[in-house]
Amino acid sequence: MTGPGMFRHLAFESADDLVFGRCPRPLRCGFGVELGNGSVAPEVNFTLPAMTLCEATWSQAVDHYRVMATEIVGRALFLKAPALVLEFEHLPPMTERAEWGAEITALLLEILRDAQERHGLASALRVTVVDTRLRQRPPRVRSDDVWLPLEASLRACAGAGAHILSIESEGGKEVCDAALTHGDVDGVLLALGVLAPADMDWLWTRIVGICRDSGAATMAGGDAACAFANTAMQLANQRMLPETFAAVVRAIGAVRGLAAYERGAVGPWKDCGYEGIILKAITGSPISMEGKSASCAHQSPVGNIAAAACDLWSNESVQHVRLLSGGAPAAFAETLLYDCRLMNAALSTGNERVLRDLLVESDVCLSPQAAILSPQAAFAIAGAIVAERTPYARAVAAGSKAVELLRNARDAGRLVLSAAELAWLQRIDAALCAAPSDVQELLARTQSRYGHLYDAASYGLQ
C-alpha cells in the first residue's frame, strides 16, 4: 500500500538495530548490486573541471566522463572491490538537453557493463537530474513549461538504462531560503512541512510512474533535502546560522522525504541532505550517506557519525582535476573503498555495532548537527514523525523532538553549546511551542512574510 500517512510504525525494533549495511528491505539493482543486505558499497560522484559546457565543448565533456569512470572502475578493480555504484549528477545543461544526459548515462553504463562482463564487478548507476523548475519567481512547479522538459530528461535517462533515478528537488526552497536567512521557524515549517511535502507528493508520483514505464529496469531511488538541510548546514559552517538551527532544519527535512516513499520511491535515498538515517528508521530501505570522504565537496561536522547507518557511502562530488595519485575522482573512490572495506570487515566479523558506536562517539558530542544523527536520536525523531498523520504535524513533531534531544544532551553534559547557540535553542523551542495548530493558521500567519514568494496553486493550496 502506498499513499500519504502509510508509515505508522518504525521499521526497526530498536535504535540499536540501526546499523550500516543492514536493512529490513534490502534492494537489488543494476549489474548485481545488493544494497542493505549485509554490506556497504561506495557511491562515487564526479563532475567536470572548470569549463564551459556548450555544443563546442560537449565532446570534451564526454571525454572527461569517460576518463573519470574508467579510472574509478580501474581503482575499484585494483582494490578488489566487491561492488561499486556510480552517481552521474547532471549539470544544468545535461537536464535541459535531454539527449546530453542520456548520452552520458549510456556511456557510463557501457563502462560498468564491460567491467562486470570482463571482471565480474557488481555495479549500478544512479542518475540524478537537476530540478530545473524553479527558475521563475514565484516558481510554478507544476506548469507544463517547466515540468515537460524535466520529464523528458527523466524519461531519456531511464530510457538510456539508468539503474536508479534521483533528483534533489527544490519545491518550497523559494520560501526556505528566506526562512533560513531570517532564522524563522514558522517559515521553515511552511517550506518543509507544507510546500515541500506537497511538491514531493506531486513530483514523485510522476517519477515513480516513469520508472514503472521503464519496465522496472529503473528504480525510483529518492531525493535529498540538499536545498534545505545542506544549505542550512553550509550557512552554519560559515557561522551565518546557529548549528542548533541547522540541526532542527535537518530533522524537519526528513518529513519532506517521507512523501517520496509514500508515492512509491524505494531508495537508496540520496546522500547530501543527511536526513537519510531518519528515513531508514521509518522505511527500512537502504540509504546513501556522505561524511568525511566528501570533504572534496564541502566541510561538515558529521564526518564519522554520518556513516553509522549508511548502505552506500558517498563522496558527494569531486571535480576532474589531477592529483599526485591520478584523477581526483579515482582518488576519492579509493578513500570510499577503504571506508567500505572497514565497515564490511566489521559486518562480516560481527563487529558492526562496535564500529558504528565508535563512529558515533567520535562526533556526537562536538556538534548539535551530529547530536541528532546518532541512531538513538534518529530513531526518536523518526518515532515522533510516524506518531503524527499530516506532514505539517510531523514537521512540528520532528522539530520539537530535535530540540528536546539537544536540550537533554546539553543538560547531561554530552553536548557543549555556546551561550549564543543556547539562546537560539530557546528561541527555536519557543517558536515550535507557539507553532499554529493547523496549516490554515500557519498560512494565514506567514502570508505577509512569505505569501509573495510562492504560488499557492502550484502546491495544491487553492
Add this chain to the structure above:
Amino acid sequence: MTDLSRLSSSVLSGDVNTVRQLTSQALSDGIAASDVLALGLIAAMDVLGRRFGDGEVFLPDMLVAARAMHAGLDMLKPILAGAGVAPVGRVVLGTVRGDVHDLGKNLVGMMLEGAGFAVRDLGVDVSPQAFVEHVRQDGAEIVAMSALLTTTMPEMKTVIDALCEGGVRETVKVLVGGSPVTETFARDIGADGFAPDAYGAVAVARLFVAAT
C-alpha cells in the same frame, strides 16, 4: 545634543522606532547627515560585524539590525543626495548565467549594503548583457559576480568580455567569488579582485573605491 552611541545601540538591538526618532533628533540638533551615517549607523554595523566574527551573533540578528539601519538611512538619503554625498560606491551584483546558487551572493550583497554601498542585485542566472546594461544605467563602479559551479565559472570571463565590448570595462572594477573560484582564476580571466567570503568582498570593494 543627540548621543550617536545611543543611535548605534538602537541599530544593534533592531529597534526601528528608536532609530527613526534618534536620527530625526540628531538632524534637528544640527549634526551633519554624513556624521549620523558614519558614527551612528555604519558604526553599529561595524560592531555587529565584529560580534559576528566572534560567533556571538548570526545572520538573522544581522538582518534585524540591518532593517533598523535602513530605517535611519532612508531618512538620511534625501539629505545626503542633496548635499552631493553619494553612497560609498555603486555595485551591480549577480550570480552568472546558468547558475542559481544565491545564498553566498545574497550575503555579499547584504554585507556591502551594510557597509554603505548601493547594491543593485540582479538575482541569479544573469546574462552578460544584463550586467552591461545595469552598469550603464546605474553608473556603477563595481561589478560583483558569484559562481558556484565549475561549468559556470567561465561565464565570468564572458561577462568581462561583454563589459569590454560594451565599452564600460574601463569604468568598473570587477570582483568575483564563489566556492570554486580562486585568486588565480580571477587573475586569469582579468578580474580586478577576488574574495573568499562576504567580509572579504567588502574589504576588496572598499579598496576599489579608495583607489578611485
